[in-house]
Amino acid sequence: MSQLEPKDTTVAVIGAGIAGLSCAAQLTAPGFEVQLFEKSRGVSGRMSTRNTDDWSADHGAQYFTARDPLFIEEVSRWIDSDVAALWNPRLKVFKANQWQDSIPSENRYVGTPGMNSPGKYLAKNLSIELNQTIDQINRQNGKWLLRSIESGDIEMQFDWLVLAIPAPQALALMQSIDPKLEKIAANANMLACWTVMASFTQGPKVPFDAAFINDEMISWVSRNNSKPKRSGQEIWTIHANPKWSQEWVELDKEKAAKLILDCAKRVGLDCDKAKIAIHRWRYASGHITQASGFSLNKDLQLGLCGDWLNGGRVEGAWLSGRKLASQIQNI
Ligand SMILES: Cc1cc2nc3c(=O)[nH]c(=O)nc-3n(C[C@H](O)[C@H](O)[C@H](O)COP(=O)(O)OP(=O)(O)OC[C@H]3O[C@@H](n4cnc5c(N)ncnc54)[C@H](O)[C@@H]3O)c2cc1C
Incomplete structure (x- = not known):
């Protein structure tokens, strides 16, 4: 060659x-x-990572896994360079109106101090x-x-x-x-994701740091401060699921935030006392089937x-x- x-x-x-x-x-x-x-x-x-004077939050990718040897090597370099670390959240799953523990099957990593650090x-x-x-x-x-x-x-x-x-x-x-x-x-059918960031002076008392939410319009909640090397105000990131986000991709931001927060409250994450920011990812996820x-x-x-x-x-x-x-x- x-x-x-x-x-x-x-x-x-x-x-x-x-x-x-x-x-x-x-x-x-x-x-x-x-x-x-x-x-x-x-x-x-x-x-x-979205940064303000009071808080910063990962509002896109929440964590990553590493399976391929090449990527495992790369993640090791990131860890050695202090731009990534393991994340061990108290993780739950909300399914059929019930909470269950999620048993980790592989390591989850995050960028440090923000998800944009490896980049x-x-x-x-x-x-x-x-x-x-x-x-x-x-x-x-x-x-x-x-x-x-x-x-x-x-x-x-x-x-x-x-x-x-x-x-x-x-x-x-x-x-x-x-x-x-x-x-x-x-x-490639790429779908949107509506993301709400809720910042608290006093965070909600819930028995998890992150949760997969099934069968609801939201699909994920996570306490940013549970990730390594985060500081500042307590902030939660909430993702609406891809199907709902795509269907309502053109919704007014305030309306989208209200619907997402109502759903979060229903499953136990009450953000009534939080300051809210919202972001719409137009092309968040999706891939061709024959990769x-x-x-x-x-x-x-x-x-x-x-x-x-x-x-x-x-x-x-x-x-x-x-x-x-x-x-x-x-x-
Ligand atoms: C809400 C959300 C949650 C996610 N959660 C996870 C997760 O938990 N774990 C996980 O592994 N992955 C997750 N992902 C997916 C992950 O973020 C992506 O797979 C990955 O970051 C994609 O990288 P990329 O380089 O392919 O594309 P991108 O990160 O989209 O990079 C493309 C870049 O091109 C730029 N660009 C676009 N058009 C132009 C142009 N015309 N000219 C110049 N620049 C341009 C964009 O600004 C962007 O910076 C999530 C994504 C989102 C949005």
């Missing part, structure tokens, strides 16, 4: 979530010239342009040309382009570029990675970026 000469090869990675960061890190190490573009003002995508750690040695929403990609004379909403045409041209963004956003960018990749992206890990068009030098190509979740996203990068390296 022939190998690309890294130092002569430029790669644009769109999206600085954990998949884009892992892909960029793996390509940067041997010397590829990698430039990341991220539409938000920080890195880490859905592995995110920030990976970003340290990478070249990233923040606040750049790429809204057009074109291949001309064997190079990729990009345009962003904020800056217009991007000066640099690229040999390779990696889209490390949720499927619907990748699909919108790829229009008329590669029907096969478009079809793959169109098959391919990543997708690649070698002729166009165009790659796709992200959780939706690899079973969803943090581990799948990290592995997806890593595997796409290894594939590009070996071409």
Whole structure:
């Protein structure tokens, strides 16, 4: 197999979530010239932490597990670097109107001090342009040309382009570029998630730190301060379930918050005395059924990675970026 000469090869990675960061890190190490573009003002995508003066809370991914040896190794590096740790919450399940203990079958990890810490750690040695929403990609004379909403045409041209963004956003960018990749992206049915954050001066007295809620419109509640290295006011994160969130994705924020809090109260988490913030994730979860890990068009030098190509979740996203990068390296 022939190998690309890294130092002569430029790669644009769109999206600085954990998949884009892992892909960029793996390509940067041997010397590829990698430039990341991220539409938000920080890195880490859905592995995110909302910060205010009084509290901070993980309002996207809540924890991650590690099964693949490559990811287990990576998580060990994160732990050694103090950006992740084990989380052992008092965990319950609410099902058929009854509470049960949840017996942990595997380790759960969190970023420390926030869920975005592993992403920030990976970003340290990478070249990233923040606040750049790429809204057009074109291949001309064997190079990729990009345009962003904020800056217009991007000066640099690229040999390779990696889209490390949720499927619907990748699909919108790829229009008329590669029907096969478009079809793959169109098959991922990504669903929304309404998330409420409730901050307390005096937290509710409940016998759990986190709970899976079944058969209700909410699916998860968790006490952020039960995670390692958290400080500040007590704050709970409440997720509505994907089906309900998708059905009511356009609901007014205040109405959504009220319905979610009513449901939380019904199952025992009373947030009447809390200050409330709400966030809507438009593309929170979902993946293609035949997980391919990543997708690649070698002729166009165009790659796709992200959780939706690899079973969803943090581990799948990290592995997806890593595997796409290894594939590009070996071409
Ligand atoms: C509410 C919620 C709860 C979750 N809970 C868990 C959990 O408990 N455990 C778990 O393992 N996983 C969980 N997940 C899923 C997990 O967060 C994701 O699988 C993982 O973070 C996805 O990473 P990614 O890099 O593929 O995508 P993302 O994190 O979405 O990264 C994509 C990045 O691309 C950027 N972007 C998009 N379009 C453009 C553009 N045009 N130009 C520039 N930048 C762009 C975005 O801003 C984003 O930063 C949860 C997700 C949500 C939303």
